[in-house]
Amino acid sequence: MSKVQQDSKSLNFHRKLSIAPMMDWTDRHCRYFLRQITSQALLYTEMVTAQAIHHADPEKLLYFKAEEHPCALQLGGSDPKLLANAAKLGEQFGYKEINLNVGCPSERVQSGSFGACLMAEPELVADCVAAMEAEISLPVTVKTRIGIDDHDSYEFLHQFVQTISERTKCDVFIIHARKAWLKGLSPKQNREIPTLDYQRVYQLKENFPDLHISINGGIKTLDEIEEHLKHVDGVMIGREAYKNPYFLATADERIFNSVQSRELSRELVLDRMKDYITSESGELPSRYITRHMMGLFHAQPNAGGWRKKFAKGDIA
Secondary structure (H helix, E strand, C coil): CCHHHHHHHCCCCCCCEEECCCCCCCCHHHHHHHHCCCCCCEEEEEEEEHHHHHHCCHHHHHCCCHHHCCEEEEEECCCHHHHHHHHHHHHHHCCCCEEEEECCCCHHHHHCCCHHHHHHCHHHHHHHHHHHHHHCCCCEEEEEECCECCECCHHHHHHHHHHHHHHCCCCEEEEECCCECCCCCCHHHHCCCCCCCHHHHHHHHHHCCCCEEEEECCCCCHHHHHHHCCCCCEEEECHHHHHCHHHHCCHHHHHHCCCCCCCCCHHHHHHHHHHHHHHHCCCCCCHHHHHHHCCCCCCCCCHHHHHHHHHHCCCC
């Protein structure tokens, strides 16, 4: 058993607050950085396709440090067998949860017949989840939208969740409170243009009280997180956690009632990252790590100066 696996078994993890899987953003260096700010929030990998894991070196795609825990692996795919094999490897690497992406609207993802387009095939999603569950002991969860294209009624969402929850053991759904337009909008536009509908996610929780429902989309402050938690079980933060990560500095205390052992300043986060960058210096240029730190001094004096330093890989 690896050190990561040993350490993960001694950790509890909570879904009250999580950081979304974000392509090109939430790699292992980003997750390590975010972990210096919040020790409790559940962190997700970027989406990794089951096909890539099958054809490439799993070590390069799945490796992470024990310090990143609690950490979940998000998979993309629609082939139950490939997903089951990928989930099994994810368990062996020590992840706490396997999540299936049923929310990404990009044309590239659609061409592979997975992501948000799978909302139109709830039986196939159930087959995929069941195949993964048969191979691993970890929880398998689903991240999805409230609808796709003209299939955007509450009944459509209700039926999707009902089909999966009745046919599998999956009892955790993370709902991005926007529908996805599969044609005509870019992934960036799909994160901004479709209207947010938080009430629909609240209604889903009311109709499925035994399921864990987390809400995602457009949430930017701890006050907003606390308000959502009055209606659902968990909140997932996306771009705000990347662009303004220090807003999470008091999340452990406010959301998880966990007292910080010392005041968490931006300078303390910087000091912690210096040691990490030194330890990783033989693997890659420091700018590949510091690029994730651009938002650390968001809205602070000389924020632009810090961004220039980070862009060069400088944290002195």
